[in-house]
Amino acid sequence: MPSKSIRNLPEPIYYISGEWVPRSEAKISIFDSGLLFGDTLTEATRTFRQRPYEEDRHLERFTQSARLARFSIAELPRLKEIIAEMLERNSDLVSNAGEVFIRLEATRGVLAPYRQKENRYPDSTTILWFHDIPFRQLLDKYESGMSVAYPSTRQMPADVLDPRIKHRSRMYRSLADMEAAEIDPGAVALLLDPRGRVAEGVGWNVFIVRGRQVATPSEDVCLQGISRAVVLEMCAELGLEPWVGSIWPYDVASADEVFATASSYCIAPITKVHGKIVGNGKPGKVTQALLQAWSKRVGIDIVGQAREYAARA
């Protein structure tokens, strides 16, 4: 979710279906299928040293989703060019922000009173945009951890729409996050699947740590997060045991540590569930070890950078 800090950026230039437009003019038609049918796919990554992180993996996932949702979108190399051009066109802004969060939205396109039978699936509306990274919020996550709550709204099951398609057609998630805030004002939703198993957050994956085991829900109830994949990869390097399977609220409640992964903050400790302390209530050792390993991967002290930039803001 674009954060408050976005206003800190002066007018950036965004890409909308072939046009470069200033932020204040970034609009889409009310006839767009993204609005009228919820037909919107999305992708996002942050920069490290102003270079998009894991850009290829993100765009491959996006291309995959688009193919399965039968969207006509630009090829992956073209998308990379557009991202590069966006960073170039906004280079002063980006330099100033230090790092940015890059977002890609694609809809099935404008509905067609003019659409031909031959052209059932019209060209996508493609939007490339970015905003600064809310480092102060990130720092708060790293230091104090996140609070979560289980809403009664459940995760959409895979036989409706596979959770591995990263899309925006998710009003139920807005409601889930609101429910979570009604349970605990500082909390966000940790969704359960229809059988009551832990699924994922709204925009993040969940991990629990039990001893040396680092466990996360299996892919039929959550997004195949790229940050999630990075964590699973790093476990091997650190002598931890990655485990993918069914996770229940019991596991969360009895875990040594719980953490979230997302493209913006990489890894954030979760320290409260329904207002009750998890583990000892502090960011755990394994969580921190993983965050350090990640810092090493990208050659940046991730928490240090957040602290520095948060102070500057």
Added chain:
Amino acid sequence: MPSKSIRNLPEPIYYISGEWVPRSEAKISIFDSGLLFGDTLTEATRTFRQRPYEEDRHLERFTQSARLARFSIAELPRLKEIIAEMLERNSDLVSNAGEVFIRLEATRGVLAPYRQKENRYPDSTTILWFHDIPFRQLLDKYESGMSVAYPSTRQMPADVLDPRIKHRSRMYRSLADMEAAEIDPGAVALLLDPRGRVAEGVGWNVFIVRGRQVATPSEDVCLQGISRAVVLEMCAELGLEPWVGSIWPYDVASADEVFATASSYCIAPITKVHGKIVGNGKPGKVTQALLQAWSKRVGIDIVGQAREYAARA
């Protein structure tokens, strides 16, 4: 879905969150929650003699959905005023079209880099628009009936988002309709619920006729359609037995008649399922009796009007 025929209308004037704008300028911000979260509610009704049909019931349902989805929208009387003003401002267009289809979209509003804690649920983006009624398509439905197919995509269950909330956050339905067209090129989706029971179509309710019994799925698997309610009411008048409960593909396959209800066409026979004839393949007697009763209700020969206007186009 706005049909091809919408281009027949010269530039109409629409309402977007307090502004009156010509169709070509009808746009929303890319930061709108309708695009970015699928946070969009919708409502629609057609006119009979240029008066919105069952306007109050539609707006009450909309108001209900908005309350449950925690949207801040205008009060019902204000919405009626706007609709009246839209018809007034476009009176030449409307007169010329004969009848129009009025649509209302509301999103949770533009996302908030500026949003205050006090204002968690910002004012909705509200869009009122209309288009002409595709009478030629309607006539084809009345005369030949619709074709449907069961997609493998299932209806979203009520513990994710209650089907009685009429929203646009439904990419899965776009995919369901595409799957149906892949099964039978002329077919639209008839969704099954996760247990395999018949739920509804994308934008329409389903009914089956067995003898004097007129049956439709219960409300926990489908929209509480207003046209559906009208049919249930008319059953009593016609000495038919309305029945609400679990409907299975077996029931559809062994029904005497099957029909769809929707605000645009009121009642349309369904004559093919997966490419196979249902009943005797022709619009059934009960279906026609119900359509006639409806014509009487509104003082217009519904099929006759479609034939007349289709011819004129």
Added chain:
Amino acid sequence: MPSKSIRNLPEPIYYISGEWVPRSEAKISIFDSGLLFGDTLTEATRTFRQRPYEEDRHLERFTQSARLARFSIAELPRLKEIIAEMLERNSDLVSNAGEVFIRLEATRGVLAPYRQKENRYPDSTTILWFHDIPFRQLLDKYESGMSVAYPSTRQMPADVLDPRIKHRSRMYRSLADMEAAEIDPGAVALLLDPRGRVAEGVGWNVFIVRGRQVATPSEDVCLQGISRAVVLEMCAELGLEPWVGSIWPYDVASADEVFATASSYCIAPITKVHGKIVGNGKPGKVTQALLQAWSKRVGIDIVGQAREYAARA
């Protein structure tokens, strides 16, 4: 749940498996199956004018549960005698309290190091006790209504143990009520069944009012409450339409009125769900009409009595 006010009663005399004992000595063996296996059935009713209300129906339900759970208990007439004797033995106390709440617990009995093969199901431990009615709490319910919240703990499904057996083997319900209080400090749990449908509260049934319709969940997800049955009976008398079927959180959220039924308070309005006002936030007209009809049935102004006795306390 015995309330704080129970201490207002001086030492009463209770019945435990053939013995009459003062409250302070009312104990059971730690080898009782009620403790060690959760093998405890229960029943309860309040008095009106110091006579047990619907005593036969309560005892018939108890007898039924005992038979299905394969408990050996005393016959119904004997149970009535014991109740009568208990009221007699404590007549001063009861007179003084005005009305009391009578409770019956039965376990499968003490476990058997001595048990014979011939005697697989030993005689039940049977406990008859009572406490005063917490009129101040009841009055608060009548005037301000109850608050409820949906816990993530779900109702035990009928293929584990049929909800129509009224038993005490329900630690999950204690947890559900605690979860509810964590969501909203003043709330109690309104349990959902495994499919997400509204089931019942911990010790009470739920009703929703929509227009003239008075709806309650079907018996496969909740106790066949006797107060629930009384309400369904009174609907007919009042020209209301009773309806038994699937109720979803959507229905609760969009109801005109919501209320609870239980043997202690008969009918109590529910005015908040997850901290949000239901209906207009006040005890509804239908709720009040039903409560008045009940008062008429028993010849006592139920709310008036609660007000009088609460004041006196």
Added chain:
Amino acid sequence: MPSKSIRNLPEPIYYISGEWVPRSEAKISIFDSGLLFGDTLTEATRTFRQRPYEEDRHLERFTQSARLARFSIAELPRLKEIIAEMLERNSDLVSNAGEVFIRLEATRGVLAPYRQKENRYPDSTTILWFHDIPFRQLLDKYESGMSVAYPSTRQMPADVLDPRIKHRSRMYRSLADMEAAEIDPGAVALLLDPRGRVAEGVGWNVFIVRGRQVATPSEDVCLQGISRAVVLEMCAELGLEPWVGSIWPYDVASADEVFATASSYCIAPITKVHGKIVGNGKPGKVTQALLQAWSKRVGIDIVGQAREYAARA
């Protein structure tokens, strides 16, 4: 379940919430939540050479359950002290019995007419007791194997109460065992989960052997038994392949060997299902190898000891 043989022990001294009482006076209040709400947790282990086996793991599991069920109980070291004191106080009895079975029960405590808001979760009622081990029964299990049957009562699902919490709120299990005995007089229940998968017995975990593979149901349908964990650990030592996942009645019916694990008998062959022979109807080689490995672990010939003590009794 305390067996017949318990009467062989002269009056032992038990611990109840701070008091040391002789068995004949071991009682709890009828107002205890353990009786009235089924709010009882439990733990148990046998001694080997009169030392509690895996005492720490048992008490850690108990502490975990207590935290999740929000019980206020004594700290783990204090519980160990009490156990030690109980063995000390009853040293003659224990010496005479050879080995004993130690049991711990904790309830949420006496209900509170006096409970303060500040003290929502009152101090637990804690009971420590023991009984002699029914070696004759054990020997019979080792030599002839157990008989099991599938009751129609199903295992409580994890979204009601996680099976990893070891509690006493399980009347459904008493009924399941009775149903099993009605199917085959000598059988106990092998519970299926709601989807029909094999879950566990009443107080024991199940394993099946296929070639070198030793398989047991996954933890979301059964207790994480400590004996179960011991078996999984020993598999590695013996060159067997442990496997944790979904087990169906088909797997049981087609297994080479089936066995049960529990703290009292460690490992017992299962030789009949619904009255039909499993495998060749005799305790299997892998079962026996595991039991020998266990004997080696504890430095006692487990079956030999049972034979010796059974003869003595």
Added chain:
Amino acid sequence: MPSKSIRNLPEPIYYISGEWVPRSEAKISIFDSGLLFGDTLTEATRTFRQRPYEEDRHLERFTQSARLARFSIAELPRLKEIIAEMLERNSDLVSNAGEVFIRLEATRGVLAPYRQKENRYPDSTTILWFHDIPFRQLLDKYESGMSVAYPSTRQMPADVLDPRIKHRSRMYRSLADMEAAEIDPGAVALLLDPRGRVAEGVGWNVFIVRGRQVATPSEDVCLQGISRAVVLEMCAELGLEPWVGSIWPYDVASADEVFATASSYCIAPITKVHGKIVGNGKPGKVTQALLQAWSKRVGIDIVGQAREYAARA
């Protein structure tokens, strides 16, 4: 199931796909889809006064099943002719037997090494046969009642194959009946659906009586039995309240009366479940009243006839 008594009939003449053959030569090819794919539909009715009972309803149901299963079978009038001819050809036998049980089997036909693309669904193999009615067994049912047990094998769900199609592809039912006999040697299976609700027996529907209410499972878990329909019709005539919905084992266990319906015996009391008496263990008053009403319908004392013919045999 053809009973032992069939041997009492001397060689009858049966119809197999156009041929009239003596029983001893009644065979089908091993390439028949009925054997190789389980592609077999079935229908059956008994005679009253040597006339097939409800012949039209049975054949209409059969025709419906055949259409849904995409079988090519003879038209209904032709089937009636064949039945008439069979009774005629075997008139001596039929007269002698008094009444007979007529059976119809149809398969999708012989598999096709020769099958043409144009002929995907080859002509059905159609078998018409009959056997005498096992009156002694029927009498035993009427007088002593049936015993039933719940097998762990569950009823096939409607999303696999709708239970309203009457087919022979049901090995699971053979296993269910065997399981029932293993539970109680005299019992047959009363199948539960996958959620644990009572569904039906193998070849019969189930009813329970509570007061004046006569209840039976809804049609999505059982065959729409014609005898079941007759009972529902007769309820109205007798001032009983028919009820169709979810039935659970609890309802069976707590019913006043339980009975089965089938074409052969019409109505038979069920007096034991899992070896335990239901109701008072004797054929109930409502059951008997319904059986008398049926006798009146067909102008034959059904039980009396069974007694007479059983004595004669």
Added chain:
Amino acid sequence: MPSKSIRNLPEPIYYISGEWVPRSEAKISIFDSGLLFGDTLTEATRTFRQRPYEEDRHLERFTQSARLARFSIAELPRLKEIIAEMLERNSDLVSNAGEVFIRLEATRGVLAPYRQKENRYPDSTTILWFHDIPFRQLLDKYESGMSVAYPSTRQMPADVLDPRIKHRSRMYRSLADMEAAEIDPGAVALLLDPRGRVAEGVGWNVFIVRGRQVATPSEDVCLQGISRAVVLEMCAELGLEPWVGSIWPYDVASADEVFATASSYCIAPITKVHGKIVGNGKPGKVTQALLQAWSKRVGIDIVGQAREYAARA
């Protein structure tokens, strides 16, 4: 399914329950439980160099199924003798065909008007037969790949009948294949389980390839195919990673390669799903590598042989 090509074989000699009969006389009684109850088990394997492939594994699986279904069949060695004798008796035919497909059917036997209580489960009807291998069809599969579609008919769940029992009681599968052909005329069914997960085809298992991973559904939703087991074994040899677990339509749609395994064709690429190309639409590299490894195993170029024999035919 016996293919068209079977007519190329002159009259072969088959085995039916102790008799050797020419194909034209291969019949079973209409009273056989295989026809009347769907009580039929089946097994099949092809020859390589005229020797039955993996004969022991196939017969062991068959013996297992028979035991679980409580069939009385001949012992495994006797079945091998009969197969050998059948190949011997038909040696000219077999030589001429090159390779044949051997099939075994067993039913629970003829129903018993004569059946004794002692003989509840009568001797099976056992049928051994064979037909030539449709090499032209196989070649087409190897070169062009198979087309599949998801029917709305779902896989029978394991709590009805475990999919590991290989039986013929599967009319639902005939319907599933017909539905698939209605979706895409060239397609066969790829069944989904009741939760929407990919299960298996009618007579074949499915695999998907993602990079080096070769994944297949877990055994609780499909037959434990012997060809499936062979593929899992070969993965190790080829440095591929076998994976067994939940597969969803998403996985199929996003796989690099998809293939089927069955005893007749061993491995066949799947190149279309619902009419849309999978992967690049051609038999994939991993698929081909596995087929080559299989060729090496059996010492025959499997595709080459199919090409040669198809040309000859």
